[in-house]
Amino acid sequence: MINILPEFKARGNPSTLMNFLVPIIAVILTIFTGSVIFVLMGFKPTFALYTFFISPISNSYGISELLVKATPLALIAVGLAFCFKNNLYNIGAEGQLTMGAVFGGGIGIFFHDTSGVWVLPLMIVGGAIGGALWGMIPAILKVKFNTNEILTSLMLVYIALLILDYLVVGPWKDPYGYSFPKTRSFSESGRMPLLFQGLRVHFGIIIALAAVFASWFIFSKTMLGYQLKVTGFSPTASKYAGFNQNNLIYIAFIFSGAFAGIAGLGEVSGPIGLLYRDISPNYGFTAIIVAFLGRLNPIGIIFASLVIALTYLGAEDAQLFMQIPAAVGFVFQGLVLFFLLGTELLVNYKISFRSKL
């Protein structure tokens, strides 16, 4: 009989090899569990896995779509790493993304009949400010009133979505849009330039890569990165060293919010081109998984964003060719995180399975 109750011995030092292997093990276990689920649903596992993981990226259009989806995920996740490294559980990135889209998109709507190279940069700055302001709210509440940032950042998601909803059916509604809940389209100057003719992958990916590189630099080469890391490992040590705890909270949330805000602006000025209700298929929540799967490491986050982006595309194909609801993508995302968390202890513990209780 297989014994599910393992026994652990603490390792002297965290295992570097396991730190690298754990996400890979988690992805493999997810694919395995996914095949079992597909078999139980009556599909041939080879066909199902091909439909889910291979066929979506078997041509240049598919690769481009993968990058379109990975762009916001990587950008948000690397921002979340600033918070998570410091044990600040900002789970409201979806709201920060929405407010980034509202602020940046608002500029785009205001200049809808203007053209100029300055329109898009202005919108991007607007997006960053919108996201950062929304991210600052839970940070200020935590510092001043000791509130739990998990709950406040999450409540702010619902509020942000309602603000967007109000704007697109109310004051910002397209006057020529009949009664559709959408705004005017941005001018051509307010759109992210496309990188290749006929494909949707856009300039946002350059911004995301720049943000990932900048974060890597901050985490590994600056005092700020060191302070975040120390505080995450041991808040007591951090206090003793005299690091300003409150400033670290503000900085983490500003980066996190600004990156999510830029991601939101990238969505509306990239593939969408205007504002409406459903600007994001839960990118803000899914990016939490990307951040953990990338082990809060900027380079790891790039790979993780590609893997998780594939679950979106795979779910779309599964819906088309296998009549499985697209929500199967979220099931896979949840499974990846479960397996990741379940195997994470291999980094700090050696494992053996007990023969009896």
Add this chain to the structure above:
Amino acid sequence: MNIDILFGVIQIILIATTPLVFAAIGELVTEKTGVLNLGVEGMMLVGAVSAFVTLVITGSYILAFLVSILSGILMSGLFAYLVLILMSNQVATGLALTIFGIGLSSMIGKKYIGTPITGLNPYFFVILSFIIVFFVSYFFYKTKLGLIFRAVGESHDSSHALGYSVIKIRLLGILFGGSMCALAGSYMSICYAPMWQENMTAGRGWIALALVVFATWKPGRILIGAYIFGGVSILQMNLQAWGLNFPGQFFNMAPYLATMIVLIIISSNRIRIKLSAPASLTIPFFKGR
């Protein structure tokens, strides 16, 4: 306002608040043993959809609630295995449970959106919610086992040294929480709505988590908090219905804003939070050396 309208409003508030009471009292028991489960929203959704689908297929209300509670036990059992045995991060595991639950419930329920069912009279559950709160309060403060539960939440090392099984007690706390969340979900899809909609809990799981903080981990106060929220939500709906000239979206923000305001008021008293919260909350228990 005449007495009939007042009576009607009270009825609606009772019916609307009951799922918050169920989910919050379940989470309170889990947290009392020192475990934070952020999967409330996900467990409520899976509970809601499994009850609904069972009812449509079998036509039996009893079976529907049983299957729903079983789903809550399975979901929270998965969580328990990860956080208790594999000692994973409780915050991240709870989030994973919610994301997984949202996906699983939409996948199962896709075919059943818009299927009509006959709703069940909610008053049995309204009364049940009060009884459960009373029972939990009695359990924690008047029984020996309740004292052991609280001790495990305060200091797992001392409890372990005294010979109590920390893992077993936490497992019970987590499973009770899961069953209550599933019950809250099934109440929503079978009595309150009665229908299935994707994400039909609309953040109530998160509000339930906030209610536990509001109640400063005391069972009786869950009722006070829940009924304040229920009242605010129903009040905004009524104000909206009376046609005040103000966009509906701002009324819909009321429960979320109220949650934030309440959290600010309660949490700003740092000492009280520190004294009331279980001291071992979110800290994993490792028996080995």
